[in-house]
Amino acid sequence: MPIAAFVADLDVPGWLCDAEAEFLIRAIVEHPTGGLCVDMGSYAGRSSACLAFACQLRGDASRVVSIEPFDSIHTRQARVTEETYWANLRRLGLEGYVTQHVERSPGAARHVADASACLIFIDADHAYQSVAADLQAWLPKLQPGGVLAMHDFRRGWILGQVWEAAHDVLPQADWQEMQTATGLGWWTKPGQGE
Numbered sequence: 001m002p003i004a005a006f007v008a009d010l011d012v013p014g015w016l017c018d019a020e021a022e023f024l025i026r027a028i029v030e031h032p033t034g035g036l037c038v039d040m041g042s043y044a045g046r047s048s049a050c051l052a053f054a055c056q057l058r059g060d061a062s063r064v065v066s067i068e069p070f071d072s073i074h075t076r077q078a079r080v081t082e083e084t085y086w087a088n089l090r091r092l093g094l095e096g097y098v099t100q101h102v103e104r105s106p107g108a109a110r111h112v113a114d115a116s117a118c119l120i121f122i123d124a125d126h127a128y129q130s131v132a133a134d135l136q137a138w139l140p141k142l143q144p145g146g147v148l149a150m151h152d153f154r155r156g157w158i159l160g161q162v163w164e165a166a167h168d169v170l171p172q173a174d175w176q177e178m179q180t181a182t183g184l185g186w187w188t189k190p191g192q193g194e
Helices: 003-009 018-029 046-058 073-077 082-091 105-111 128-141 162-169
Strands: 036-040 063-067 098-101 117-122 142-151 176-178 184-188
Touching (some): 003 018, 018 046, 018 117, 018 176, 018 184, 036 046, 036 128, 046 063, 046 082, 046 117, 063 105, 082 098, 105 128, 117 128, 128 142, 142 162, 162 184
Parallel strands (some): 036 063, 036 117, 063 098, 117 142
Antiparallel strands (some): 142 184, 176 184
């Protein structure tokens, strides 16, 4: 199935828009070596489904590590549970590509080896301290040439301080931005392929 068709037909709740979803899928599919794809703040599984679909397209050992504590205001209000998440992935036939850790993201980093992730997608707690802690815990997990992508990446946004924390923790990074309703920022770790 073509990427655009998968994204257009993706009936899983979440805030990842189609352009952002396609970007994440392509970043994994086009990565030279593949590896783990980390999804922090998985909610009902929309982003996890995109990452798992990319792993399926690669046809190698690439897999998704999903991090979601299911205790945020969003998951409680929408009654999104771990069972909801897995039902969405099963319906799409993608559950075999995913391992989930039901916990907060900084602590979950202990499950992943350093330099093993080809992509890390952060869409967890948007408070400055939480974003900074996520970055500090997960940056060692990103392999050279890997992509760090962050959702809700807008300077001065009322819904969080993702942009500010990213620029403070990685002040020299060459951040790229996709102008969507919520914004997506990404950085490629120097190394492989340069």
